[in-house]
Amino acid sequence: MNFPLSRRVSDLQASDIRLMTRECERVGGINLGQGLGDLPVPAPVRDGAFEAIQTNRNSYSQSEGIADLRRAIAAKLLRDNGFEADPEREIVVTHGATGAFFAALTALLNPGDGTLLPEPYYGYHLNTIRLCGLDPHFLTLREPAFELEEAALRAAVRPNTRAIVLCTPSNPSGKMLSEEEIRRAERVAAEHDLLVITDEIYEYITYDGRRHISPAAVGSLRERTISIFGFSKTFSITGWRLGYAVAPEPLAAAINLVNDLAYVCAPTPLQYGVLEGLQASPEYFDQLRIIYQQKRDILCEGLAAAGIEPSIPSGAYYVLADIGRFGYPNAKAGALSLLEQTGVAAVPGSAFYRGGKGEHLIRFCFAKDDAVLREAVRRLRRFRHAD
Numbered sequence: 133m134n135f136p137l138s139r140r141v142s143d144l145q146a147s148d149i150r151l152m153t154r155e156c157e158r159v160g161g162i163n164l165g166q167g168l169g170d171l172p173v174p175a176p177v178r179d180g181a182f183e184a185i186q187t188n189r190n191s192y193s194q195s196e197g198i199a200d201l202r203r204a205i206a207a208k209l210l211r212d213n214g215f216e217a218d219p220e221r222e223i224v225v226t227h228g229a230t231g232a233f234f235a236a237l238t239a240l241l242n243p244g245d246g247t248l249l250p251e252p253y254y255g256y257h258l259n260t261i262r263l264c265g266l267d268p269h270f271l272t273l274r275e276p277a278f279e280l281e282e283a284a285l286r287a288a289v290r291p292n293t294r295a296i297v298l299c300t301p302s303n304p305s306g307k308m309l310s311e312e313e314i315r316r317a318e319r320v321a322a323e324h325d326l327l328v329i330t331d332e333i334y335e336y337i338t339y340d341g342r343r344h345i346s347p348a349a350v351g352s353l354r355e356r357t358i359s360i361f362g363f364s365k366t367f368s369i370t371g372w373r374l375g376y377a378v379a380p381e382p383l384a385a386a387i388n389l390v391n392d393l394a395y396v397c398a399p400t401p402l403q404y405g406v407l408e409g410l411q412a413s414p415e416y417f418d419q420l421r422i423i424y425q426q427k428r429d430i431l432c433e434g435l436a437a438a439g440i441e442p443s444i445p446s447g448a449y450y451v452l453a454d455i456g457r458f459g460y461p462n463a464k465a466g467a468l469s470l471l472e473q474t475g476v477a478a479v480p481g482s483a484f485y486r487g488g489k490g491e492h493l494i495r496f497c498f499a500k501d502d503a504v505l506r507e508a509v510r511r512l513r514r515f516r517h518a519d
Contacts, residue, residue, distance in 0.1 A: 143262055147255050148483040152467060156477035162500075162508045164431075165467075165477040167303070167449070169499035171368040171423070174409055174416070181405030193400045195392035196384075197225025197376065201403050204410040205376055213335070213359075214349035221381040224388045225403060227395040229333045229362035229375035230256055232387070235394060236329055236358045236377055237264045239386035246293035250280065252452065252484035252493075254303045254331065261297075269293055270486055275452070275493075276443040278307040282316035289320065295327040296320075298347055301334040304484045304495040305452050306445020308342060314350045321356060328353055333362040333375070334448040336417045339425045342446055348378070355380060358387070363406045365449070365499075366420070372402045424449055424498075427505055431498040434509025440494075449499040452481060456492030459518040463491045469518065470494065474511040 152165040184190070196202065202219035209217050217223055226232035233256075241247065243265030249257060250271045261268045271288040273279065285296075298317060300309040309317075321328050328347055335344040348357040362375035375398075377387050391397075432442040432451055441454040460466035463480035471477050481493025498505060 140263055140265065144259050147259075148464065148467075148480050149255070152471070152477045152479050155468065155471055159471060159475060161471055161475035161477050162504060162511070163477045164496045164498065164500065164508055165479045167365075167497050167499060168370065169365065169368045169449070170501045170504070171499070173368055174412065176412065177367045177369065177405045177409040179405075180408030181401050184401035184404035189401055189404060191400060193225075193397045193403060195397050196223065196388045197398060198400070198403050198407070201225060201407045201410075204407055205378075208410055209378065213344075213346040215346065215354055217378045218381065222384045223376060223378055224384055224391055225374070225376045225398045226391055227375070227398055228364065228373040229331060229360050230260070231373070231391070231395055231398075232360045232362075232375045232377040233257065233329070233331065234260050234264070235387045235390040236360070236379075237261065237266065238394075239390045240327060240358070240383060241266055241294055244292065245295070246290050248285075248288055248293055248296040248326075250297070250299075251486065252278075252302070252304050252481070252490060253297075254299055255483055257297055257299070257331070267292060272485070272489065273305075273307070275305075278302070278305050278443075280309060280313040280316060282320065285316060285320050286323075289324050289326070293324060293326060295329055297329050297331070299331040300347070301332075301338060301344065301445070301447025303334070303448055304450045304479075304481075305443065306448045306450055308338060308446040309345065309347070311345055311350060314345060314347045314353070317347065318351045318353050322352065326356070328357040330357060330359050332359060333365055335361065336366050336420055337424050337449055338421055338447040339428060340446065344447065358383060363409065366417075367406065367409050369402075369406075372399065372405070374398050374402055374406055427498040427500065427502065430502060430505045430509065431496060434505075434512055435496070437509070438512040438515055440512065440515065449497060451496050451498065452493050453478075453496060454492055455494055457517075458515070461518070463494055465518070467494050470512075470515055473516060474514045476508045476511050
């Protein structure tokens with residue numbers, strides 16, 4: 133049978149992240165491609181979910197999430213992110229941060245609206261923009277600093293641009309926006325009346341003493357910002373699919389309407405688990421930063437020793453590295469050859485750029501056990517130039 137596909141999926145392609153994972157499994161390699169963390173789930177998070185299941189709290193929750201969790205999120209936002217949110221009207225617990233992103237785009241933008249996406253970008257952001265029938269616009273950030281420059285941002289805005297996406301700390305670059313960069317975005321957003329949609333899922337994974345700055349806490353951005361967060365990375369629960377969106381009341385109500393229609397609610401017993409996690413002491417989050425900074429340093433030092441020049445990330449748990457000197461015709465060829473030569477999987481940099489850019493880059497994930505990272509570093513020394 134040859135049924136036509138919908139126009140919504142005609143421009144979508146499977147991620148190279150998935151491709152490299154399959155190829156890694158084929159050769160039994162070390163997967164530093166996909167963002168799959170090795171840290172254990174914190175006991176309070178795990179036990180909170182178990183207790184909810186055992187006490188039969190397994191039915192639907194409110195579409196916006198259980199009330200206690202929303203109140204805990206509001207307290208966390210004030211404590212760690214520097215802005216207030218009404219837990220009854222401005223917070224929506226979602227099916228992961230990706231679910232929050234989909235619900236926000238669907239609720240607040242119309243087909244054909246322009247959505248400005250700095251690149252390198254997270255591929256799911258671009259594909260969700262396309263799936264929603266929106267018009268992706270791009271702003272290429274110059275490596276290695278990936279600075280958000282005001283003149284370039286202003287020049288990238290088109291007549292139909294309605295929103296800008298800010299991912300900080302960034303996947304794939306590990307770039308963290310400074311307050312000054314956020315204020316540049318604030319000025320441009322105010323001039324053109326843009327929504328600002330953030331992805332802050334790596335907020336607690338930051339390095340070298342830097343602290344994450346939420347755009348909604350800067351200047352007047354709160355009134356036009358949809359702040360998206362998640363629990364996957366903070367508590368090593370990527371398979372639980374729990375996130376949340378924070379927005380002014382009328383925007384949050386629209387997001388919750390889509391959230392209800394698309395997902396009904398986030399998994400109820402797992403909401404109780406992350407509720408317990410939000411009660412963690414500051415030492416937990418400090419230790420998380422220490423653990424991941426050690427992993428970052430193991431990998432980046434190993435990459436440099438192998439001649440694969442890393443752009444040292446300020447946050448998240450990825451690093452973009454330059455393989456241009458090895459002479460491969462494109463990033464995919466380089467990544468596949470790296471896997472065949474060393475048994476280490478990485479993701480082609482072209483997965484994070486549109487046409488032709490990023491062909492000298494590959495992305496590594498260092499959310500792995502230290503022993504695995506050291507073995508990967510040992511293997512990376514085998515990488516050789518293209519024939």
